[in-house]
Amino acid sequence: MDEFDLIDDILAILGDVATGTQVLLGPGDDCAVTRVPVGKAVASSIDTLVADVHFPARAAPELIGYRAMAVNLSDLAAMGAEPAYALLALTLPEADSGWTKQFALGVARCCREYSCSLVGGNLARGPLNITVSVHGLCGNHFLSRSGAQPGDVICVTGPLGAASQALEHPALEQQACIDDLITLAPADARYPLRRYYLPEPKLAVGKALVEIANAAIDLSDGLAADLTHVCRASGVGAELNSESIPIWQKGTLETALGAGDDYELCLSIPEEKIADAVLAARKQGGDLMPVGVIRSDPHIFLKRQGSIEEIPPEGYQHFR
């Protein structure tokens, strides 16, 4: 089993995922070549998952593969862009064919679900590390972090605080495959595993709100930290209302604010467009829940039981 055998295994599993109507040349050459429709711009992001930093190394490789793709696609959702193609670099300690095939199955499943072609990759020997570069299409209008305006309503697309519990309770991290997890209901004790390993990039909602929202970000580090990014980029502040923050039924306000990995969107929407926005989201099967307002004072406050406190950006920082 050498490098090229592993690559053949991966390509066999990818199958049609490596192709696409806009893909002129898929994996196997020095570069892939893709066509970009006239009038479209390309939104691009790169994101790394390091073993035992961003996921437990002992997790099922299928789940690791799915998660690696999904968290990257979530960056496209935050721009209101539509997935087009991705490239994946996998560094792994040894040529483990079984592991690699399961990993590829997870990657392929997520790509297929969100119509993203996987057009190229790289395989290297070293400590387990997965880096994905995703590329989506958008028009001249796209969502960014920097457009939030005082008076905007801050909304999130779903309940927060479940995903992080997958890591807080190691007993939950037992081996499980995608089919075990994908139908788990919020009341299930293992639901955090579903949220952590199978995040749902809010691509349809992001795209539906691209002309409506003033700003957006995906919630990878927690609402407090990610909203801070939006506020800093926009030169504004925010006031969150603790009572309207949707919290996973077994979670707490603290995990909803401070813990990450939920991959819901947080959007800043002009007050007069809220009704349109909710309808547009619902049309895509999505939800939109107001959690606060943008203020000009550049701090983030939390209204809680009648009092107001300033909250620090407590998100996960990799080097702290």
Added chain:
Amino acid sequence: MDEFDLIDDILAILGDVATGTQVLLGPGDDCAVTRVPVGKAVASSIDTLVADVHFPARAAPELIGYRAMAVNLSDLAAMGAEPAYALLALTLPEADSGWTKQFALGVARCCREYSCSLVGGNLARGPLNITVSVHGLCGNHFLSRSGAQPGDVICVTGPLGAASQALEHPALEQQACIDDLITLAPADARYPLRRYYLPEPKLAVGKALVEIANAAIDLSDGLAADLTHVCRASGVGAELNSESIPIWQKGTLETALGAGDDYELCLSIPEEKIADAVLAARKQGGDLMPVGVIRSDPHIFLKRQGSIEEIPPEGYQHFR
């Protein structure tokens, strides 16, 4: 010093490298957004450099940064594509501001030299790993590995076998910066360091030959192994002539054939277009040296002192 301080350091060093006329949104958001000119396709590649697998971890970070960008740009050269933008994911064990700044200087220098914008990135904690995703522009015609035809002349763009000597002689791996190395002449004992850390992606030559050559690859794994990729993809074989292979003046035929990291191009060119090809390469300040011919018999032979032997694809394989 946390993640965001490091990112600020890097962005300050990148300066104008993070911008570009086609860059609608640079680093700092969920995605970068770039415009693609009408009629152009995007050539994309991803490549990882793992510490102590693809470079000595103790090397000067400036050299590591330059090399990481240059070897990726070389993939664009092999397609005849023109650099447009790149994304870089850096995983490093600790928040070392000095290291990171020097690394960013090397990256920026290479990007500036080859007019590639660095529009996005990712910073994570973990074992040192650098993954770059590069994106270039090409027309409907681009070079690939699969177009070689029997009778084509196989050419390389420069002398082979020096770069790998940088690793064979550990005494040569002392700390050195870009300015120390970039002017070293082939006769200098430290020349392999220049070739290894500051490879010169043959972008101008690749682009000049995009309508002339039938196939191309960049020489990362050594002539024997990389030519094997071209032959397999094209369903052909090759006959190399040992006497015409350009070897670095202190190198051997063995290192020219079997060792990698030279990042010259290997092109398959129709015999009747060789004169045109040489002129087109020279116009770009480049060279083109015939080293053999493509044959229909799917093996690679070496003509050496009157006899012919089959050579195995001896390139470096990561998991062997």
